[in-house]
C-alpha cells in the first residue's frame with residue numbers, strides 16, 4: 001500500500017512539473033507571438049491598418065503585401081464550403097474545382113447528440129476549407145431555437161443551451177485542428193429572420209446568461225474559437241455589431257476572447273460606436289469598399305481624434321493573431337476535399353441523426369424477405385437539399401436521394417417504383433398568394449400515387465419541406481406541412497395498410513394528424529451527400545436509429561412560449577422575450593403543456609432498461625463533481641445506441657428554476673441482452689442560476705432531484721442529492 005501511494009505521489013509531482021513546464025512554454029510562445037505581432041503593427045501605416053478592418057471583396061479583407069501579410073479569406077458554411085462566387089458579386093464564379101462535400105444540417109447534427117461526430121464534421125469541413133484556401137469557415141451557427149418558425153432553425157442546433165454548447169465546442173475544436181478558424185455565429189439572440197436587421201430583442205440578463213450565451217461562452221473558453229460573427233439584430237437597444245455589453249463586457253473582458261469579431265454581411269451600422277464597442281472587422285457585400293464605416297470614415301475618425309489609434313491597433317492585433325493560427329501557421333496542411341473519409345463522416349452523422357417517431361406495428365426495420373414491391377411516393381424522395389432558398393448552400397460533388405439510397409440497397413430484390421405525389425414549387429420571393437397556391441395539393445399527382453400505393457406491398461411517403469421552404473431571410477408562417485402533403489398522406493394511407501411516413505425537414509412541423517392516423521413515422525433531415533444511403537440503411541435495419549429530437553415539437557404553435565405570449569415577431573420592431581428562461585422544454589414542462597413530441601424524444605428498434613441509479617455522494621459542496629452511475633441494459637433484439645439524458649430539478653426553488661434542466665448526456669452502444677455501466681458527470685457549480693439583481697451565478701442550497709431517462713418526458717430513474 002505504502003509503495004503504491006508513494007508511486008502515486010511521485011507521479012502526481014511529475015505531472016505537476018510537466019504541466020508547469022508546458023504552461024511556461026505556452027507563455028513564452030505567446031510572448032514571442034505577441035512580440036512578433038507588435039513589431040508588425042509598428043511597421044504599418046494607419047492606412048494599411050484600416051485596410052485590414054473591412055472587406056475588400058465579398059469574402060476577404062486586405063493584407064499588407066510589403067510586410068508579407070496575406071489577405072484574410074473566408075467562406076460560408078455550415079453545410080459545407082460554399083461554392084466560389086465572384087469576387088465582387090454573388091454570381092457563381094463557375095469554377096470547376098469548387099464542388100464539395102455536403103454535410104448534414106445543424107439540427108441533424110444536434111439530433112445525433114454525439115460531440116465526437118460534430119468533431120469529425122469540424123475536421124472534415126476544416127480540411128475542405130484549407131483545400132479551398134480559406135482561413136475562416138463561417139460556421140458553426142448555433143442560435144437557440146426560440147420559435148419553431150425561425151427560417152434558420154435547420155442551420156442551428158437546439159433549443160437547449162447545454163446540448164448546443166457541447167456540439168459547438170466539439171465542432172470548433174474539429175475545425176481548428178486543421179488550422180482553419182471557426183467563426184461562431186450569430187452573436188447573439190438572432191432567433192428570428194423577420195425584421196432581422198432591425199428587430200430589437202429585449203432579453204433580461206438571466207435569460208441571456210442561462211439560455212442565449214452559454215454555447216458562445218463554451219465555444220470561446222473551451223473551444224478557443226478564433227473568430228465570431230455579430231448578429232444582425234439589436235439586443236437590448238444596441239445593434240450586436242456595436243453592442244458594448246455583448247462584445248466588450250462579456251465576450252472580450254469576461255470571457256477573455258482573443259480572436260476577431262466580424263460583422264454579419266452588411267450588419268455594421270456606425271463607425272465610431274462600432275469601433276469603440278468591440279467590432280474588429282466590417283464585412284458585407286457591395287462596394288465601393290472605401291466608403292464603408294470601417295474604411296475612409298474610420299480613417300477620418302482617427303485623424304479627428306474621435307477614435308484612438310490604439311483601438312485600431314487592438315483590432316489589427318486580433319486579426320493578425322487569427323492569421324498566425326491559420327494562414328500564417330507553419331503547421332497547416334494543404335487540405336483535401338470530397339474524400340471518401342469525408343463521405344463516411346457525413347454518412348455516420350446522417351445515420352445517427354435519424355429519429356424514429358413511431359413504430360407501432362414494428363414494420364420497421366423492413367422485413368425484406370416478405371416484400372416484393374415498394375411504392376416510393378413524394379417529391380422529397382428525389383429532392384436534393386444542398387442548395388435552395390436564400391441561405392448559403394454547397395455545390396455538392398454528389399448527393400444521394402432517398403430513392404437512390406433505397407434502389408442501391410434493395411433494387412435487385414424489390415420492385416421499387418416512384419410517384420411524385422406533390423409539387424414542391426416554392427420561392428422565398430413569392431407573393432403571399434403564390435405561396436398559398438404552392439401549398440395546394442395536386443389531385444392528379446395524388447391519383448397517380450394512390451394507384452401505385454394500391455398495387456405495392458409497402459407505400460413509403462417522403463414528405464416534409466426543403467431548402468426553399470425553410471430559408472434564411474424569412475420565417476415560416478405556420479407549422480403546417482407544405483405543398484398539400486397532408487392530403488397525399490391521407491389518400492395513400494387509406495389504400496395501403498403498410499404505409500410508412502418519412503418526414504424530411506430541419507425544424508418542427510405539425511404532425512398531429514399523422515401521429516394520430518399513421519402507425520410508422522420516421523424523421524430525417526437535410527442530411528448531406530450521403531443522406532439517402534443513411535436513410536435507406538435505417539429503414540432496412542442495417543442501422544438502428546438513435547437520433548433524438550433536439551427541440552420540442554409543439555402540438556400547436558400557440559403552445560410554444562414566444563407565441564403563447566404573443567412576442568413573435570414583435571411589435572414596433574421590438575420583441576420582448578417575456579418567457580425569460582422558459583424556452584423550449586423548460587416552458588412546456590414548467591407550464592405542464594403536453595407537446596406533440598418532447599425534447600430528447602426518439603425510438604429505437606430495440607429497448608433499453610435503466611436501473612441502479614446512484615450518485616457518488618449524497619451531500620455536495622460548491623465546486624464538487626457529481627457523478628451519477630447507472631446500468632443500461634439492452635432488453636431487445638437489436639444492437640443499438642441510447643442517449644442517456646440527465647436532467648436536474650431544483651426542489652422548492654425560490655429562484656424560479658424551470659421544472660427540469662439538462663445537465664449531462666451520453667450516447668452509449670449496447671448489444672442485445674447485455675448491460676453497460678454508465679457514469680455521467682457534472683459539477684455542483686453547474687446548478688447555479690444567474691441572479692439578475694446581484695449580477696452573479698448563485699447555487700441555491702438545498703435538495704436537487706436527478707432525473708435520468710430516454711427523453712425529457714420518459715424519466716426512468718431518479719435520485720435526490722443535497723447541495724450546500
Ligand code: BGC
Nearest residue numbers: 076138185186264265392472
Ligand atoms: C448570413 C451569414 C453568412 C453571411 C455571408 C449572411 O446573410 O447571416 O450567416 O455567413 O451572410 O454569406
